Amino acid sequence: MTFPPSSTDPSTSAASSSHQHQTTQQQHPGLETLDTKTSDESTPKQHSPQGISIPKCLQDAKIATLPSTAYYIPNFISPEEEDALLHKVSTAPKPRWKQLTHRRLQTWPSDLVNNKLIDAPLPTWLTDPVITRLMSIPVYSYDDKNLFVESPHKQPNHVLINEYPSGIGIMPHKDGAAYHPVVCTVSLGASLCLNIYQSKEDGALDPQPAFRILQEPRSLLITTDDLYTEFLHGIADIYEDTNLSETTVANWNLLRSSWSFKDGTNRRDIRTSLTYRDVIKVSNLGNKLGMFSKR
Numbered sequence: 001m002t003f004p005p006s007s008t009d010p011s012t013s014a015a016s017s018s019h020q021h022q023t024t025q026q027q028h029p030g031l032e033t034l035d036t037k038t039s040d041e042s043t044p045k046q047h048s049p050q051g052i053s054i055p056k057c058l059q060d061a062k063i064a065t066l067p068s069t070a071y072y073i074p075n076f077i078s079p080e081e082e083d084a085l086l087h088k089v090s091t092a093p094k095p096r097w098k099q100l101t102h103r104r105l106q107t108w109p110s111d112l113v114n115n116k117l118i119d120a121p122l123p124t125w126l127t128d129p130v131i132t133r134l135m136s137i138p139v140y141s142y143d144d145k146n147l148f149v150e151s152p153h154k155q156p157n158h159v160l161i162n163e164y165p166s167g168i169g170i171m172p173h174k175d176g177a178a179y180h181p182v183v184c185t186v187s188l189g190a191s192l193c194l195n196i197y198q199s200k201e202d203g204a205l206d207p208q209p210a211f212r213i214l215q216e217p218r219s220l221l222i223t224t225d226d227l228y229t230e231f232l233h234g235i236a237d238i239y240e241d242t243n244l245s246e247t248t249v250a251n252w253n254l255l256r257s258s259w260s261f262k263d264g265t266n267r268r269d270i271r272t273s274l275t276y277r278d279v280i281k282v283s284n285l286g287n288k289l290g291m292f293s294k295r
């Protein structure tokens with residue numbers, strides 16, 4: 001990550017509580033609902049799994065109010081898949097965690113060294129279902145090319161896992177030259193707003209976000225093009241997102257549960273994000289030394 005000199009990180013103390021699944025969803029045109037388990041008439045309705053909704057192509061999930069380009073898919077994974085991912089994250093071996101001042105993170109398969117990744121496979125729990133599902137969505141309806149068709153390794157090879165307690169965010173930054181400029185973020189556990197910032201003419205950061213994207217648990221947000229290269233992104237260190245409405249949230253019409261923010265607020269809870277990217281430079285040193293095996 002590269003941070004502009006004008007950025008600050010006014011971190012505050014953490015508060016935590018458990019997350020809850022929201023069970024009501026909005027159905028959007030172009031999204032098809034897939035049940036993640038086979039239907040069983042004998043299963044009581046309250047136990048039936050909530051479906052996932054995958055667009056036929058990314059254009060159906062485009063955030064139209066943003067400069068190029070971002071896509072938002074609210075029901076990208078199911079509640080069961082969310083729970084399984086959170087379990088894997090929370091039970092990862094302790095050395096996997098890097099503790100920062102107010103949040104902690106994991107990097108898979110490993111940290112970058114001089115912007116380079118040591119070649120190693122991602123564990124299966126990080127590739128399936130997220131990468132397999134992501135790769136199955138074409139960008140346009142008229143051909144089957146996915147978002148990574150032009151990336152060096154044709155799919156994400158790196159995942160950063162960030163855990164944000166309530167009240168904690170990440171300062172405005174650009175992701176830099178180490179990655180192919182496509183960022184896919186799966187949100188788990190709770191909702192929060194990602195702020196998009198612009199630099200002013202004198203090069204200093206405009207502290208007022210130009211846009212806000214509300215990320216719900218189980219959603220996928222994809223940012224690319226100018227949103228990667230020209231704009232900065234960050235998350236405010238606040239306990240509550242306020243003034244939420246269709247005029248202030250760029251992806252309001254794509255949200256699963258816009259009704260739940262109708263009082264204009266989102267009380268933050270622990271939110272975990274999985275950020276999938278393709279690291280451009282990969283060294284095969286790890287393979288030569290037999291350092292990594294698939295877990």
Ligand SMILES: O=C(O)CCC(=O)C(=O)O
Pocket residue numbers: 001160162170175185194233234273275
């Ligand atoms: O957690 C997020 O949604 C943002 C993470 C981020 O900005 C980054 O990994 O560069």
